[in-house]
Amino acid sequence: MTATETKPKATPQQGYEVLCRLMAPKFTDKMTEPQRAAETATKADVQKKVMAHLRAVTGLTIALPVFHNNADFSDDDKIAFYKDCVSAIVHREWHKLKGQVGVGDKRVESPASDAAPIVSAPQEPPAPTVPAPVNPDSVIEIKESDDDLTKAILKRIIPRLPKGGVDADAVKQIVRSELPFALPDIHDEVKKALSNGSFPVERVKNLIAEAIKDMGVQRIAIISPTGEVKEVGRQHYKFGLLMACVSQRLCVMLVGPAGGGKTTGAAMVAKALDMKFGAMSLGPMTSKADFYGYKDATGEYHTTLLAQIAEQGGVMLLDEWDAAHAGCATYTNMLLANEEFATPIGMKQKHKDFILIAGANTFGQGADRLYVGRNQLDAATLDRFVVIDWDYDEGLEASLIGLTKPSPTFENTLGGILEPDQWFARVTAIRQAVETLKVRAVISPRATVHGVKLFDAGIGQTHVENMVIWKGMDIATRQKIENAL
Numbered sequence: 465m466t467a468t469e470t471k472p473k474a475t476p477q478q479g480y481e482v483l484c485r486l487m488a489p490k491f492t493d494k495m496t497e498p499q500r501a502a503e504t505a506t507k508a509d510v511q512k513k514v515m516a517h518l519r520a521v522t523g524l525t526i527a528l529p530v531f532h533n534n535a536d537f538s539d540d541d542k543i544a545f546y547k548d549c550v551s552a553i554v555h556r557e558w559h560k561l562k563g564q565v566g567v568g569d570k571r572v573e574s575p576a577s578d579a580a581p582i583v584s585a586p587q588e589p590p591a592p593t594v595p596a597p598v599n600p601d602s603v604i605e606i607k608e609s610d611d612d613l614t615k616a617i618l619k620r621i622i623p624r625l626p627k628g629g630v631d632a633d634a635v636k637q638i639v640r641s642e643l644p645f646a647l648p649d650i651h652d653e654v655k656k657a658l659s660n661g662s663f664p665v666e667r668v669k670n671l672i673a674e675a676i677k678d679m680g681v682q683r684i685a686i687i688s689p690t691g692e693v694k695e696v697g698r699q700h701y702k703f704g705l706l707m708a709c710v711s712q713r714l715c716v717m718l719v720g721p722a723g724g725g726k727t728t729g730a731a732m733v734a735k736a737l738d739m740k741f742g743a744m745s746l747g748p749m750t751s752k753a754d755f756y757g758y759k760d761a762t763g764e765y766h767t768t769l770l771a772q773i774a775e776q777g778g779v780m781l782l783d784e785w786d787a788a789h790a791g792c793a794t795y796t797n798m799l800l801a802n803e804e805f806a807t808p809i810g811m812k813q814k815h816k817d818f819i820l821i822a823g824a825n826t827f828g829q830g831a832d833r834l835y836v837g838r839n840q841l842d843a844a845t846l847d848r849f850v851v852i853d854w855d856y857d858e859g860l861e862a863s864l865i866g867l868t869k870p871s872p873t874f875e876n877t878l879g880g881i882l883e884p885d886q887w888f889a890r891v892t893a894i895r896q897a898v899e900t901l902k903v904r905a906v907i908s909p910r911a912t913v914h915g916v917k918l919f920d921a922g923i924g925q926t927h928v929e930n931m932v933i934w935k936g937m938d939i940a941t942r943q944k945i946e947n948a949l
Contacts, residue, residue, distance in 0.1 A: 699732060700725050700857045701871040705927065706733060708876070709850055710779075710819055712917040715800055717785065717822040717846075719936060720854035726823040729854065730781040739817065740778035742769040746788035755795045756807045765809045774805060777815035786824040786841060793845040796820075800848045822849060827936025843906040850914055850931040879925030887915050887928075894933060897948040903941055907933060 700706075709716045710733055718726040727743060734741035744754070757767040773780045782788075782796065800820065804811045824841075859871030882890070895907040911932045918928045934942055 698860060698863060700729055700854070700860055701874050702852060702854060702857075703729055703732065704876065705852060705874070705923070706821075707736070708918065708921040708923055709852070709931075710737075712921050713819070714914055714917060715820045715822070715849050717824060717849040717851045718854040719824050719827050719851055721856065722825060724854050724856050725860070726854050727781060727783060730779060730821045730823070733819065733821070734779035737779070739819070740773055740776070741781075742773050742778065743781040743783055744770055745783045746785060746792050748787070748789050750788055750792050752791070752795050755792075755799075756805065759808045765807070767807075771805075771807060771812065774799060774814055774818050775812050777817035779819045779821065781821050781823055783823040784825075785822040786826050790842065793842045797845060797848065827851065843904070846935065847906045847908050847910055850918070851935040852931060853936070875924070876922060876927070877924040878927060879929075881919050881922070882915075882925055882928075884916050884919075887919065887925075888912055890925075890929075891915065891933070893949050894945060897945045901944060901948060903945060905937065 706716060706718070706729055718729060720726055730743070731741050733739075754768060754770075756771050757765060759765050770780055770782075782792075785792075799805045799814065803814050805814055806812075857871050859869045862869035891907060891912045897903075898905050898907055914932045915928050918931065919925075923931075
């Protein structure tokens with residue numbers, strides 16, 4: 465670029481093209497040189513690869529259950545939507561650099577309809593992204609209005625910033641707008657490609673990224689089918705795993721100690737997906753009428769929150785699942801197994817976006833020394849759920865009182881992603897061992913189906929087996945089965 469040229473204002477379309485150039489070498493089988501790959505790979509080919517890649521790497525951070533599973537959307541619709549998602553991600557990066565973008569020392573061309581013309585007359589240099597330094601004696605003030613995560617990150621990076629070297633509001637804005645949902649394996653490449661902006665901004669961003677990594681913070685963002693990006697803030701360190709299950713429309717049982725945030729986690733799923741939320745505590749006196757309603761003496765039907773959400777769509781939490789009597793399992797099985805459910809006024813159609821989450825303190829094996837009022841769960845009922853061990857998140861707990869403590873690390877792909885034939889062989893081998901050893905466990909075809917869906921969501925074998933096969937099985941029994949394989 466000559467001194468008489470200026471860079472055109474960046475557009476989302478340019479962002480997509482830059483990302484395509486970055487990703488083309490990864491997905492073009494017989495081309496190793498990035499430039500040749502970028503020139504040879506067609507836009508449609510790259511779009512399809514981008515869509516497949518996003519499905520694989522963002523299963524824990526981007527939940528698109530309605531979009532993924534709705535047959536009304538064609539493949540072209542999905543490709544276009546994913547393109548818009550990628551464009552939005554890159555465009556947000558550009559916005560922080562005031563529309564200046566470059567790959568190496570070359571200007572990125574965009575379609576004539578999108579790009580501003582190149583001006584041949586001499587121009588003033590672009591304004592710096594970060595405002596001019598404030599008074600050298602000033603410091604970045606942490607205000608009460610700042611959210612807990614912003615405060616925590618600022619406390620870590622302020623000592624490493626030059627006094628008065630950056631504007632306080634600019635730093636806070638960068639903190640709040642850091643991309644928690646950036647694709648992990650290309651984020652560094654995107655940052656390098658967009659590194660022609662103001663160095664102070666990049667330096668501050670790097671400090672923030674380091675601070676977030678050190679803190680073990682997990683920020684979740686949801687991209688809806690309309691393209692709206694919604695950040696749900698800091699959540700339980702397994703919230704992403706829960707969202708991955710929900711994105712595959714699996715029924716989930718959260719098993720964990722009292723006060724561990726099971727209800728909050730379920731409520732946040734509904735909030736993130738803009739769905740109605742309902743909760744119902746089960747117990748020894750829970751009746752079928754509590755599930756599906758009843759007719760009074762005059763014949764008038766009185767519905768329930770569960771029946772409404774099942775028919776209209778939404779997220780329903782059945783809490784204290786292991787404290788309920790055996791009949792509750794029967795009532796629920798009808799809802800889980802069929803596309804329709806019975807009410808006192810006839811059959812109702814179950815909504816395609818009905819999400820059921822159960823909360824329990826035990827894995828359905830009966831009372832223990834802490835939870836003496838718990839019942840054993842029917843194996844057939846337990847088999848219908850994927851089970852997440854929802855333990856305490858001390859990092860999240862500390863943040864509630866203004867302290868900073870890393871949450872436990874969670875590697876979603878732990879154990880690797882199996883192909884369907886590999887998973888089928890694994891499940892059938894475990895089933896044979898269970899039958900031979902006469903272990904009290906059900907390893908039904910649902911384990912195969914649920915497992916493949918979880919692999920599609922980017923969950924690794926270790927977590928998949930814990931959720932669909934082992935489900936809290938004691939270590940000794942599990943080891944006995946493993947030894948028999």
